Amino acid sequence: MGFAENIRETLKIKIQKNLNRDYIEKILGIVGSWPVLPVYGMTFASKSDKYLNIATIKNIKKAYCQKYPVAYGSLFLPYELLHSLDLVPFLPEVMAGFTAGIGIADKTLKEASARWYTPDLCTFHRSASGAVELNLFPLPQFLICSSLACDAAQKTFYIDAKKYNIEDNFYLIDVPYNKTADSIKYLASQLEDISTNISKKMGKQVDMDKFKNTIRLSNEFRYWALKVNDIRKELLIYPKNFNGLSFILPFHGLAGTKDAVVVYKNIYFELKDFLEKQKGSSGNKKSGSNIKIKQDIGKTKRILWLHLKPYYKNNIFEILENNNCRVVFEEISQVYWPELDGEKPFESLALKMLSHPLNGSVENRMAAILEMVRSYRIDGVILFAHWGCRHSNGSARIIKDTLRNNNVSTLILDGDCLDKNNSSEGQILTRIQGFMEIINSEQS
Numbered sequence: 001m002g003f004a005e006n007i008r009e010t011l012k013i014k015i016q017k018n019l020n021r022d023y024i025e026k027i028l029g030i031v032g033s034w035p036v037l038p039v040y041g042m043t044f045a046s047k048s049d050k051y052l053n054i055a056t057i058k059n060i061k062k063a064y065c066q067k068y069p070v071a072y073g074s075l076f077l078p079y080e081l082l083h084s085l086d087l088v089p090f091l092p093e094v095m096a097g098f099t100a101g102i103g104i105a106d107k108t109l110k111e112a113s114a115r116w117y118t119p120d121l122c123t124f125h126r127s128a129s130g131a132v133e134l135n136l137f138p139l140p141q142f143l144i145c146s147s148l149a150c151d152a153a154q155k156t157f158y159i160d161a162k163k164y165n166i167e168d169n170f171y172l173i174d175v176p177y178n179k180t181a182d183s184i185k186y187l188a189s190q191l192e193d194i195s196t197n198i199s200k201k202m203g204k205q206v207d208m209d210k211f212k213n214t215i216r217l218s219n220e221f222r223y224w225a226l227k228v229n230d231i232r233k234e235l236l237i238y239p240k241n242f243n244g245l246s247f248i249l250p251f252h253g254l255a256g257t258k259d260a261v262v263v264y265k266n267i268y269f270e271l272k273d274f275l276e277k278q279k280g281s282s283g284n285k286k287s288g289s290n291i292k293i294k295q296d297i298g299k300t301k302r303i304l305w306l307h308l309k310p311y312y313k314n315n316i317f318e319i320l321e322n323n324n325c326r327v328v329f330e331e332i333s334q335v336y337w338p339e340l341d342g343e344k345p346f347e348s349l350a351l352k353m354l355s356h357p358l359n360g361s362v363e364n365r366m367a368a369i370l371e372m373v374r375s376y377r378i379d380g381v382i383l384f385a386h387w388g389c390r391h392s393n394g395s396a397r398i399i400k401d402t403l404r405n406n407n408v409s410t411l412i413l414d415g416d417c418l419d420k421n422n423s424s425e426g427q428i429l430t431r432i433q434g435f436m437e438i439i440n441s442e443q444s
């Protein structure tokens with residue numbers, strides 16, 4: 001275990017042994033301080049990992065420090081709204097992934113079960129709810145969620161609001177099924193009303209100049225995210241430990257901030273450098289570098305990953321790469337919305353929500369998947385069928401049948417993103433190996 005791994009493992013153990021909000025705040029205060037945070041960032045193997053972790057720690061520390069108003073938000077909100085209102089966003093679903101990553105998901109899930117949360121509820125929400133019950137998360141002043149894609153958030157967020165005695169500060173955004181002029185207007189009016197109501201409770205008026213600046217930063221982040229995605233249409237050799245499924249927080253929760261711009265701008269230049277080396281060194285092995293150029297790179301099978309991944313320690317992606325299969329794109333990384341208009345912020349954010357492929361008919365998601373298959377020249381698709389996610393899993397058969405009709409092999413991989421005890425590692429690896437044999441036997 002290297003120096004960087006030792007630091008991270010020590011932090012995990014300390015949190016596991018001191019499982020309370022005050023201790024987490026203390027650790028974040030130390031790691032997130034100057035000059036510790038930049039030094040900590042230098043322990044990561046790549047720029048992508050470095051800037052991801054710096055931005056993540058900095059923003060989580062801000063949520064825990066008790067100096068700013070915190071708002072819990074569900075995953076598919078337009079977070080430009082929260083940043084424009086000077087709220088510090090905290091994403092319980094994303095933080096549930098951290099509970100698995102630092103090895104405390106067993107405790108949070110056990111607590112949720114003890115509080116009678118149903119076992120067929122998505123473990124992202126069960127773990128987050130357990131963390132709330134254990135008083136591990138920062139205290140919120142507001143809770144905002146939407147009906148987009150996930151119905152569990154609406155229920156767990158309201159339970160959280162009752163626990164914190166802030167039911168009057170719970171907001172549910174009703175997202176229409178279809179994208180029309182009327183539905184954009186309807187949704188925009190909700191966003192404007194929520195902004196006005198929250199601002200009034202905070203003793204101020206809605207700052208439209210702040211909204212415009214947030215929209216500008218969101219468009220800048222979008223610009224760099226698109227450039228990153230374009231490079232990935234060709235890239236097969238990545239920085240060490242790179243995984244697009246790790247960038248959910250900056251892609252969603254930090255949209256509209258300078259941090260998101262910095263993260264994606266740095267990812268772009270790092271991947272651009274890797275692509276140039278890939279083009280110049282294909283067929284060779286380069287020593288003394290993090291880059292490993294495989295001699296059979298031309299035979300690498302290109303994988304599209306749907307939904308999310310297991311966030312506890314696993315070797316799924318390593319096995320894929322060792323068998324000439326590379327995840328070249330993830331459904332969650334798609335830039336699905338048009339450029340925003342700073343003069344019409346609420347309409348723009350409404351359009352962003354309504355443009356999400358998971359909103360409305362499954363045909364919307366299927367169209368987005370087929371476009372990704374075409375753009376990234378996909379050889380095989382893996383859908384990680386996470387336990388309890390009715391929305392994603394409900395369309396699994398339609399996705400598989402449609403892709404089969406388009407001559408694309410698909411693996412529906414049943415598992416659990418957080419609860420390793422609810423996944424059969426042996427069965428998962430056996431099915432992945434069988435899938436790799438199928439796509440590696442197909443003609444390129």
